[in-house]
Amino acid sequence: xxxxxxxxNATTAVRPEVMEAMLPFFRxxxxxxxxxxxxxRETGAALEAAREKVARLINCDPAEIVFTSCGSEGDxxxxxxxxxxxxxxxxxxxxxxxxxxxxxxxxxxxxxxxxEVTYLPVxxxxxxxxxxxxxxxxxxTILISVMWANNETGTLFPIEQIGAVAxxxxxxxxxxxxxxxxxxxxxxxxxxxxxxxxxxxxxxAPKGVGALYVRKGVRLTPLxxxxxxxxxxxxxTHNLPGIVGLGTxxxxxxxxxxxxxxxxxxxxxxxxxxxxxxxPESQVNGHPSQRLPNTLNISFNYIEGEAVLLFLDMQGIAAxxxxxxxxxxxxxxxxxxAMGVDPMMANSAIRFGLGYDNSEADVDQxxxxxxxxxxxxxxxxxxxxxxxxxxxxxxS
Amino acid sequence: MYSDKVIxxxxxxxxxxxxxxxxxxxxxxxxxxxxRMKVFLKVEDGIIKDIxxxxxxxxxxxxxxxxxxxxxxxxxxxxxxxxxxxxxxxALGGLPAPKLHCSNLAADxxxxxxxxxxxxxx
Ligand SMILES: Cc1ncc(COP(=O)(O)O)c(C=O)c1O
Ligand code: FES
Numbered sequence: 001x002x003x004x005x006x007x008x009n010a011t012t013a014v015r016p017e018v019m020e021a022m023l024p025f026f027r028x029x030x031x032x033x034x035x036x037x038x039x040x041r042e043t044g045a046a047l048e049a050a051r052e053k054v055a056r057l058i059n060c061d062p063a064e065i066v067f068t069s070c071g072s073e074g075d076x077x078x079x080x081x082x083x084x085x086x087x088x089x090x091x092x093x094x095x096x097x098x099x100x101x102x103x104x105x106x107x108x109x110x111x112x113x114x115x116e117v118t119y120l121p122v123x124x125x126x127x128x129x130x131x132x133x134x135x136x137x138x139x140x141t142i143l144i145s146v147m148w149a150n151n152e153t154g155t156l157f158p159i160e161q162i163g164a165v166a167x168x169x170x171x172x173x174x175x176x177x178x179x180x181x182x183x184x185x186x187x188x189x190x191x192x193x194x195x196x197x198x199x200x201x202x203x204x205a206p207k208g209v210g211a212l213y214v215r216k217g218v219r220l221t222p223l224x225x226x227x228x229x230x231x232x233x234x235x236x237t238h239n240l241p242g243i244v245g246l247g248t249x250x251x252x253x254x255x256x257x258x259x260x261x262x263x264x265x266x267x268x269x270x271x272x273x274x275x276x277x278x279x280p281e282s283q284v285n286g287h288p289s290q291r292l293p294n295t296l297n298i299s300f301n302y303i304e305g306e307a308v309l310l311f312l313d314m315q316g317i318a319a320x321x322x323x324x325x326x327x328x329x330x331x332x333x334x335x336x337x338a339m340g341v342d343p344m345m346a347n348s349a350i351r352f353g354l355g356y357d358n359s360e361a362d363v364d365q366x367x368x369x370x371x372x373x374x375x376x377x378x379x380x381x382x383x384x385x386x387x388x389x390x391x392x393x394x395x396s
Numbered sequence: 397m398y399s400d401k402v403i404x405x406x407x408x409x410x411x412x413x414x415x416x417x418x419x420x421x422x423x424x425x426x427x428x429x430x431x432r433m434k435v436f437l438k439v440e441d442g443i444i445k446d447i448x449x450x451x452x453x454x455x456x457x458x459x460x461x462x463x464x465x466x467x468x469x470x471x472x473x474x475x476x477x478x479x480x481x482x483x484x485x486x487a488l489g490g491l492p493a494p495k496l497h498c499s500n501l502a503a504d505x506x507x508x509x510x511x512x513x514x515x516x517x518x
Contacts, residue, residue: 302452303452304431304452304453304454306454306455307406307453307454307455307458310398310403310406310455311407314403314407343430347430379412380409380412380450380451380452380458381450381451381452382423382432382433382434382450382451382452383432383452385414385450
């Protein structure tokens with residue numbers, strides 16, 4: 001059985017070129033980049049080269065890149081770091097209801113410390129209203145944190161418009177770009193961003209490395225205190241192999257961003273149109289056009305997503321329902337919920353996240369298998385049968 | 397995460413469907429997740445001659461429904477009433493902790509069907 005991995009919004013395989021670039025930094029070049037001797041100098045140069053590659057992908061100065069251990073750390077450093085550094089100026093933060101838990105939980109934590117947080121709602125397509133965001137600003141607002149692309153639906157927020165609003169009101173603006181990076185063009189100057197978090201393992205670099213862009217002049221309190229690494233913004237000896245991998249992944253993403261996006265969009269659209277055509281009463285969750293090219297979140301009424309995923313898994317196909325971290329908990333996803341999707345539709349939502357390795361044959365394999373799975377589960381579902389009965393009476 | 401038994405019953409669920417003119421029909425909606433199971437019984441001389449089910453739920457719920465149906469076919473109504481949720485879960489080789497509530501659907505829906513049958517007979 002051919003295994004098909006379509007859960008690239010959860011994590012990605014390390015790209016072969018990235019792996020290749022990392023290998024020498026485990027044994028050959030192992031020095032601590034903060035050391036003055038030859039071993040440190042070698043890795044010091046590699047560290048700065050990686051920093052330049054990350055900076056180029058998002059159009060910032062290399063000095064504005066802080067290497068972290070993951071996307072969650074970047075979000076936490078941005079949000080808690082700015083909140084603490086600006087405490088004297090105000091205590092209000094604006095974010096959205098559909099952020100990743102890394103942002104939501106950091107905001108909840110700050111609420112316990114006396115901060116006030118506005119969680120903006122989204123419409124049924126998962127879109128944010130920028131006027132509502134502007135209206136939520138008070139003279140106490142010190143930070144706006146809005147994700148670039150939603151991890152569950154792929155919906156893209158109007159980051160450039162929000163950046164203009166934030167700049168107009170002179171409020172610090174952070175975005176969680178963990179899903180956007182490498183998939184859509186990201187430019188911190190155009191978007192007038194002050195902070196932006198990225199994660200290695202979503203773009204073909206390994207787990208355990210990420211970066212936070214911090215605009216020059218933005219002060220933030222570190223989460224990790226210790227040595228002077230990363231200009232005192234993040235202590236701890238650098239994860240050099242990981243950082244080199246992140247640099248290479250960013251370089252590769254810069255090089256073929258548009259090609260990859262176009263290719264994945266064609267595959268995603270083929271999957272989406274094929275499923276909608278083959279399965280009645282199915283619907284796409286998320287924005288029809290303002291969406292990551294690789295993401296499809298789709299519901300099949302009358303059945304449960306978990307059962308669909310199990311059947312797919314047995315045929316070697318890996319997809320997911322919502323956020324990977326939530327797959328053990330009950331109830332539906334907070335993202336689909338916030339969009340006001342009908343609960344039974346919401347319960348059947350599953351997410352495909354296409355990646356570099358996926359081919360048209362993979363998509364066709366899913367198109368061949370999934371309609372049968374849905375049919376089998378609907379045949380089992382009391383709701384499906386009752387719906388048929390209700391229709392019959394209505395027609396007679 | 398699921399045992400081989402669970403996977404087996406989930407992949408090839410026994411007794412899925414509906415019995416026309418069933419002697420007893422019962423259903424249960426899970427209070428923790430909203431999932432739902434419906435049971436249809438054919439009873440002869442106090443013995444469950446046939447059982448069919450429809451389930452809207454996760455893999456564990458579907459496997460529990462199937463296992464339950466296998467466990468009670470041919471049994472007396474009293475034996476079926478004595479069947480517990482734990483017995484269903486045990487017969488499946490156990491369920492992961494967050495999925496234990498899913499097996500509740502099966503025995504509860506069965507007991508509803510039996511009670512409805514008995515109420516109609518009385
Ligand atoms: C939008 C978003 N933000 C943050 C994260 C957290 O990233 P990491 O797993 O690197 O901590 C994820 C990954 O699940 C994500 O999708
Ligand atoms: S999660 Fe609802 S029955 Fe299992």
